[in-house]
Amino acid sequence: MGRLQDQQLSENLLNSVQEFIKTYPFNLQGARILTGQDEGAFGWITINYLMGNFLGDSRRVHATLGALDLGGASTQITFVPDEKIELEESSLYFRLYGKNYNIYTHSYLCYGKDQAHKMILDKLNVLNDGTISNPCFNRGYTKVINATAFFDTPCISRQSRPHQQLTISGTGDSVQCSQLINKIFDFTSCNWTSCAFNGVYQPPLQGQFGAFSAYYFVMNFLNLTKDGPHDLDEVKKAADRFCSMPWVQVKNVFSVDEKYLSEYCFSGHYILTLLQNGYNFTSTNWKAIEFVGKIKGNDAGWTLGYMLNLTNMIPAELPYTRPLTHTSYLTVMVIFSIVLFILLLVGFLIFKKKLCRLENKM
Known part of the structure; x- marks a missing residue:
């Protein structure tokens, strides 16, 4: 940013x-x-490396997981599509462990959770007393912000504001919240065979996906990361249920820092809008998304992928492996030695027997 x-x-x-x-x-x-494209690609490398997908069946390059990353300022989608990628700048090529991967990746600056939240607040009307009614905050929640500092971001057009201080008042309305979130997207423009949002080219979704970072934290809070996968209707009901709770009740039920707790209503609906309307996930393939925090004890994210790439720890070709381990090699050698000894002993006994017969004849 x-x-x-x-x-x-x-x-x-x-x-x-x-x-x-x-x-x-x-x-x-x-x-x-790092560029946003780098971040998306390294996140993809991380989750597939930790899942062991790069050493799977060499004939199945589509066995990799797609990667969905949601940060504070940007969000990325990365996967191996079934069809040829039309836009070269959205394509990255990797050769890993003897397999070729041509991945689609795109990073959306300003569509991270925090910046998107600022963009929706900028869409709301300010009353004469400096109050903003926000349907994405729980009913009864209020927050006072410094308008100049809060909206000081390149994601929002510069404009003079009549109030230096704004009071945000929550109404907790899921329908209005979703409608408000839709206003920061353009779902109609597309000059390609298929698009995500804002006219950005995206090939049809392919395979399973791992969603991490803010995706996981929000879904985990809504209790949607266990006993799953959960279908799209369950996710919608969970977000609606939380948003409908009065702020007094929310504070009594959840022991979470107020900054994060106050934004879960927005975050839940934002993720639904981004994944469903933005990236084109539907009720049919929603369960293809797994919300992950850690994989085999390691954090899912772009940092491990960056380190693996920087240190060349993932080779382009399959590394040479000995046919046998050291222990197996010793075992085979011992068995071979015993068999050889037995053969020599039998040969010696046969030779000795023939020699004895020859001596008796003489």
Whole structure:
């Protein structure tokens, strides 16, 4: 987000961070700001590496999981499609363990959870007293914000605001909340054979998906990560049920920090809108999504994938493996030695017997 606002400032900050790290006993090879496409690709590598999918059946490249990542500022979707990718800039090629992967990936800046929340608030009308009624907050919840600081983001167009302080008042209306969230998307524009939203090309969805980061935290809060997978109607009912609870009841039931607790109504409906209307998941393939926090004790996210790629820990070709382990090799050698000894002993006894017969004849 910082680079979008001031690239020179971002570069200066990055240089300062590098100089600071060099004061410690690390062999720093450099630092850079990852692109959204990198983030999506490394998230895809992480979950498939942890699931062991890269060492599966070499004939089934579609056995990989697609990756759905939702952060605060951006969101990414990455998967191996069934058809040729029409847009070259949305395609990345990897050769891993002797298999070729041509993946589709796209990153949507400003459609992370936090920035999307700011965008929907910007769509609401401000009353003369500086009050905003927000259907995505629970009924009875109020929050006072500094308008200049809160809306200081490149995701929202600059405009003068008559009130420096705004009071947000929740109404807890799921229908209105969903309608409001839809306003920050464009679901109609498309110059390709298929699109996601805002006119962005996306091939038809393919295979299973792992959804992590904010996806997991929100679904876990709504109790939708266990005893699953849960169908789309269950998810909608869970989000509606939470949104309909008065704020007084919410505070009594859940022991969660108020900042996060107040936003779960919005977050639940935002995820539903993004996945269903944005990425084209339906009631038919909704259960293809698994919301994951950890895989085999490791956090799902882009960081491990970045490290694996940077250190070349995933080879392009299948690594050479000995036919036998050391223990198996020793076992075979012992058995071979015993058999050889027996054969030599039998041969010696046969030879000795023949020799004795020859001596008797003489």
